[in-house]
Amino acid sequence: xxxxxxxxxxxxxxxxxxxxxxxxxxxxxxxxxxxxxxxxxxxxxxxxxxxxxxxxxxxxxxxxxxxxxxxxxxxxxxxxxxxxxxxxxxxxxxxxxxxxxxxxxxxxxxxxxxxxxxxxxxxxxxxxxxxxxxxxxxxxxxxxxxxxxxxxxxxxxxxxxxxxxxxxxxxxxxxxxxxxxxxxxxxxxxxxxxx
Amino acid sequence: xxxxxxxxxxxxxxxxxxxxxxxxxxxxxxxxxxxxxxxxxxxxxxxxxxxxxxxxxxxxxxxxxxxxxxxxxxxxxxx
Numbered sequence: 099x100x101x102x103x104x105x106x107x108x109x110x111x112x113x114x115x116x117x118x119x120x121x122x123x124x125x126x127x128x129x130x131x132x133x134x135x136x137x138x139x140x141x142x143x144x145x146x147x148x149x150x151x152x153x154x155x156x157x158x159x160x161x162x163x164x165x166x167x168x169x170x171x172x173x174x175x176x177x178x179x180x181x182x183x184x185x186x187x188x189x190x191x192x193x194x195x196x197x198x199x200x201x202x203x204x205x206x207x208x209x210x211x212x213x214x215x216x217x218x219x220x221x222x223x224x225x226x227x228x229x230x231x232x233x234x235x236x237x238x239x240x241x242x243x244x245x246x247x248x249x250x251x252x253x254x255x256x257x258x259x260x261x262x263x264x265x266x267x268x269x270x271x272x273x274x275x276x277x278x279x280x281x282x283x284x285x286x287x288x289x290x291x292x293x
Numbered sequence: 294x295x296x297x298x299x300x301x302x303x304x305x306x307x308x309x310x311x312x313x314x315x316x317x318x319x320x321x322x323x324x325x326x327x328x329x330x331x332x333x334x335x336x337x338x339x340x341x342x343x344x345x346x347x348x349x350x351x352x353x354x355x356x357x358x359x360x361x362x363x364x365x366x367x368x369x370x371x372x
Contacts, residue, residue, distance in 0.1 A: 114372075122372045130360045138358040148364050155368040227356050249353050254320065255311060270311055280349045291352045 107173035114162055122162075126155060129174055133181055135250035139234055140185050140243065150188060154181040175257045178247070182261065225289050233280045241276035244269050308332040308339065317346050 102110065102124040113121035133154060138147040157180050161167055167176065234242055247258045255273075259266040284291050308329055315321045316329040333343050 119372060123369060126365060126368055130365060131357065134360040134364075135358055144358075147358070148361060151360070152364055152367055156371055159368075159372055230352055230356050233352070245353070248314075248318070249350065250357070255314070266311075270314075273314065274310055277346055277349050280352070281345050284348065284352055291355070 111162060111167055111173065115165065122159065125173065129177060132174065132251045133177060136178060136246050137181050137185060139246040139250060140182075141188065142235065146188065150181065150184050153184055157184070172257075174251070175253060175261060178251050178253065179261050222289070226291060229287055229289055229291060233283050236283065237276050237279060241272045241279070244272045245276045245280075248273060313339070313343055313346060317343065317350055 102113075102120055105113075105121075105124070107125065107128075110121040110125050114125070130151075134147065134151050137150050137154070138144070141147050141150065154177065158177055161180075167173075234245065237245065243262070244258060247253045247261070248255065253261070255266050255269050259269045262269070312321070312325065312329050312332075316326055321329060333340050
């Protein structure tokens with residue numbers, strides 16, 4: 099195991115600021131999935147998610163180079179705050195928030211199959227993905243935001259409430275309602291999502 | 294939201310929705326996790342709520358968008 103993979107974020111940041119390319123590669127590898135998933139499920143568009151994902155890391159790198167990263171905060175919440183601000187800017191520029199209607203922007207090929215599947219399994223899997231996407235799409239933006247930050251970004255509710263500048267009970271309430279709604283949708287789904 | 298739970302020493306402990314979520318996401322420490330599990334075991338309503346929560350989490354877990362390699366390459370080129 100590489101020594102870098104067991105290093106704490108702040109040590110990797112320090113190493114990068116001292117010129118280590120490997121250190122920033124490790125940080126990108128460590129958090130790429132969480133940051134990309136968060137952006138993806140908020141903007142609901144693959145191409146836009148890719149652009150915002152790259153922009154997020156460019157801002158992160160620029161901030162690190164300028165020593166604007168505070169060690170008092172954790173790296174991931176800080177990075178996600180940058181991503182979240184970019185998402186807000188994107189919708190502000192477009193003067194719209196993500197709508198809860200079906201869109202062709204998602205592609206089944208954007209998702210990683212859990213394992214190798216035969217053709218029939220793949221079709222079932224694709225339907226399942228589309229249905230799960232639908233669950234998230236049907237949630238109000240405020241609720242979907244909490245689910246994505248908790249589930250896909252892995253933030254605690256304390257970190258979410260700080261990031262979104264809302265009361266922790268507000269975040270919890272939104273999560274609770276989102277779970278209830280998704281649970282209802284899972285139950286009424288024409289295909290089984292529980293396997 | 295709070296759920297009642299009477300432990301062995303008869304002190305009433307409450308399990309909040311945050312406790313339940315933390316436990317479902319494996320974010321509870323050992324002692325707290327044990328307390329929440331005992332609360333779940335002793336309260337059918339709480340058990341149902343927990344099972345439904347885990348079910349939704351499992352469904353969300355079943356898909357994750359792929360990070361395109363080209364994005365990573367571009368980022369690393371910028372570093």
